[in-house]
Amino acid sequence: MATLSPARIAAADVLSNVRRRNARARDLLRTSAPVARLTPADRALATRLALGGVRTSGTVDALLDAHLRRGHLEPRVRDALRISAFELLWLATPAHVAISQGVELVRRVSPHGTGLANAVLHRVAEEDLPALARARERVERRNCTASGIALVAALPQWLADELMVSLGTDGVCRMALSALDAPGVYVAGNACLHNDVEVEHLLSAAGLMPCSTSLPGCLSLSSAAGLAASGLVDVVDVVPADMAAQVVAWLASPAPGTRMLEVGQGRGTKSLLLESCALRRGGLAHLAAVESEAFKVAVSRTRMERARLGKAVTCTALDGRRLGEKGLPPELSGSFDSAFVDAPCSGTGTLRRHPEIAWALQEPAIRTAGQSLPALQLELLRAASTRVGAGGTLAYATCSELRQENEGVVSAFLAGQEGAAFSLVSPRSTAAFAALPPQAQRLFTAMIGPDGMVRTSRVDTPELPLDGHFLALLVREA
Template sequence: MSVLSPARIVAFEMVSERRRRGAHMRDLLRTSRAMSGLAPRDRALASRLTLGVTATVGALDAMIDSHLRHGVHIEPRVRDALRVSCYELCWLDTPTAVVISQGVELVRRVVPRAAGLANAVLHRVSEHDIAAVCEAEHRIYEGSSDLLAKDIAIACGMPEPLVYQLLASCGEEVCRECALAHLQPAPVYIATNLAMLSPEEAVRRMQQARLEVQPLAIPGSWQVTNPARLAPSGLVRNALVFPVDLAAQMVARIAGPLPGQRVLEVGQGRGTKTLLLQMAALEQGGLAEIVSIDSEDYKVRLASSRMAVAGVSAHTQNLCFDASQLDSPQLPAALSGGFDMVFIDAPCSGTGTLRRHPEIVWGLSRASVMAHRADSLPALQLRMLRAASQRVRPGGSLAYATCSLLKQENTGVVQAFLESSEGRSFEQVSVLEAPAVRSLSDEAYGLVASCVTSEGYFASHPRVASFDGHFCALLRRV
């Protein structure tokens, strides 16, 4: 009888807790005392297991069920333990014998009488499913797949309908790159708070915290190679640095205002993009005047507190307001009049950030991204864009952004807007014309330009050891 590793015990408990509570796995990981108590190597394994199980849960259940006798039902906690072990068997490099031994002991710890069943299921998975996953991955890597959608579904543990949507929007080559990156750890990027730290002081603080960082082309951006040290450092808590994907930082550059300009941010969330917008303005010589709205009051309170800690609250207002009502004749004083820049960080499917938000993979409904449905995300995005556009002053700019890869949420929404009565007074311009992009160094400008389409849209996608998928369109009121 082998001794269970702490990482697998914690991973199992986290998977079970998520099933019971329906919470986001990253939120659970962030607040878990058990996770923080693990040694760095165990913490890394537990994180890979929990996020991986969440991203492949539907495929794992189908795999487990295919190896059970007809009519056999297993207890939820036994299934949770099998999910952890089946994921490790098929998608990690742990020796098969070790995984099976640990998996049997994990089930024995939960329901002792089910250890024999676990042994049988895990052996069948090792005999049948590991090879299927590896062969699908190989065909994707070699570019030799005749049934790409099926191979991506197998290799990534994704539902086939989602894969077909991604193929229709992105094409085969982009989907291959996304597939190869899907179950790999997402890089950790940070931006520094120039309102509180000089670049030299930022480097000194990170060295004091023993963070291993690499400077990136975008000013104030870094990649962290030992992210387990980030939370204990206090740098995030004190708003000295902001964890944020590099592509999201590039989007904030596209919407970046000039000092003193009046900005309306729609969809503030926790306020990360608000801070990035202010950093872009500060690099040009001073802070902008930003009014940020969100429809959820608790997010507004959180963002307000974060702005105060970050030292920019005197130049930022945070309001709870429904963006679809921005064309109303009766508006709060802070929202009246015209803005130099309106930036819409739209609610979306999140299909460009599946590595960071694995619940989306099996939780996204097909109906939610059907543009013709009145209750779909594209319909909501278009309503927000049409209403928010009314707050742009003549000659001002309108930036529309998502973290989706789906055409119907990105170019589809922009084109529908331009054809609407509100959109007829706008023209699309290349994102490379944005002032905070034009002011970048040649290297940084080249990085942004590498993600710009022939139509002038910003459209990144996940790659191995690289940033996420984000979209941004820049429009100008004429």
Template structure:
């Protein structure tokens, strides 16, 4: 009997807790006392196991269930233990002897009586690894797509949608980076010229952006807690930079204020004095946004309002009353609710929580509604910016096409539209941005 490694035990505890509480596993890991007790090497392994088992959970179940006589009867805790071991076998290249032995010990820690079952199932997963990843069991007409999906631990429908919209190379790049860490970038508060010791480099065209920084050094610096910088992907910063223009700004879908911070920082850096209204559905997120801006010293000129972006007439009624007319803005940014498929490396829950109908129908319908509501708030000659962190055409190009064909959209012309860098090894996240200009 081998001794169970503390990293694997910590990963299992985090996965079970996240599943039980409906939480994000990355947040559970960050707050777990068991993780803090590990050395750096074991923390790294626990993190990789927990995030990977989450990101590939559906594919791991597919590999396991073919050898389980009653897969629906497997207890959740045992299921997560088996997933961890299967992830090591399929994706990490851990030796079968170690992965199976540690997997058996993980299962034994959950249910001693299930250790024999675990041994038999995991050995068969190890023996069938090459055939499973090659999709030898699938009809030849579908094999390439299923092989690609299994290699990235992703749902087949998602791989199909990316291939259809972006091509084979883009889909392969997405798959190749699915279990790799995403690069870290920060946006600096204008009151800070640089942060010593975090490495990285400035990015042309995005003032205040520092890319490829050292994550542990960044956390140790304390700048995030003091509001001197904010973590944001380079392509997300490109979106925020596009909204830094003279005149008033309306931001829809502000969330906890990452882009609000970056837009306010960019305006301060460019010596722009203007009104910035940030609208967010959640009152709690509005409060978080305000607290972050206050800490950063960037709250001047920013008004935060809670409400539904599809109901702007109601949300902005106080502004209309103050102005005595319908308020219109020189820049309107919609940071639309979306599938998040461009950020799956950072959010491993996305692939298997996301439903195809949401990404291909429900979310696009909502996104078109948000654009229609926002269109009436763009001043003559102003710009309407639509952004997502999705790589799916259904939420990006097709939404813009649908909007421009509506009565609300006919006064706009597309100035720029691009699906920015697809996630790939070493590349930044996938973000889409369309900039449309209103007629005079």
């Protein structure tokens, strides 16, 4: 009998809890006592396995079910097999290791299930692994079908179809080939509290080994382990945010001293980034943010206070679709120099970071006329646009890769009554872009399409893989 590694036990338990409690794997990993007791190397492996197991679950389940003579697997046995199949198929763990560990994981929860586990995992290794390698090879040659993309990137077929249309052949192939990589770990130094040298010192003192990037204030870390424990996030000395989110915040950032409306503030990450960018460009802006969920507004207020932005940023619980109405609170009255709509979206640009999305997202959320995410996004954009003054900028952002939520919403807005006074501008023509160092300008330029819209996934970073964020800048005629 092989000795079962503690990382695999922890990962299988996280998967079981995700299923039983309908919780997010990342939250469970952060709060699990057994995970906290692991060595740093084992914690990293448990994290990789748990997130990968969730991320690939739909694809793996279909493969496992095809190998079963009878169609039922006890849920905890399935959790164990999901971990081992993920290792076999996407982590290149040697087959004898992945299979023997998988069998031992199954023995823990179902001593009579080891024979079945052994047989099924051997079939995964002998049949599915070569099939995946062939599909991957076709994707590498850009000779792929949506079903090949679905297999290589472990996505539901409908989402692979959508991504193929949204990203084109080259884009979807690049996405698929890195879809199961670990997400990059980035933080932004909070310029409202510290200069860049101080931030690097704080991170280094916490053993986090920061590396600077081409974007001012953006640092990459080799691992997220230790970031939460360092306390630096709680006191808002640093803001965890993918570099792609930081790119969007920089390009949409308000000019110093101006008044900006933010729609969809969430827990305030972008507010912190926007103010940090404004400060780097010369001074704070006045930010009036709205968010529909009251508990997020409370979190944002606390973070703004901690970042000493309590005066510069107001956080208001409000449905952004009401922004065109009369009788709003005083902080939301009058017109704004700019508005930033950080729209609720599918999150399909962040699948590496939020593995549940791939299998939780339902096709109607994108496609159902009138009730879909694109319909809500368009309503929010229209409402925010009514508050932008002459010559002001309206920024529309998502962390989605889907055309319907991005270019589709922008086109529908421009074709409508509110959009008639706006035109698209390239971020290259903005003061924010001009304020960037040349290396960052080159990186950002590669993300901007011929239509002037930004898709961060246009760029392959030599460093860590970036999330897929979208940004369009629109200007109201003066």
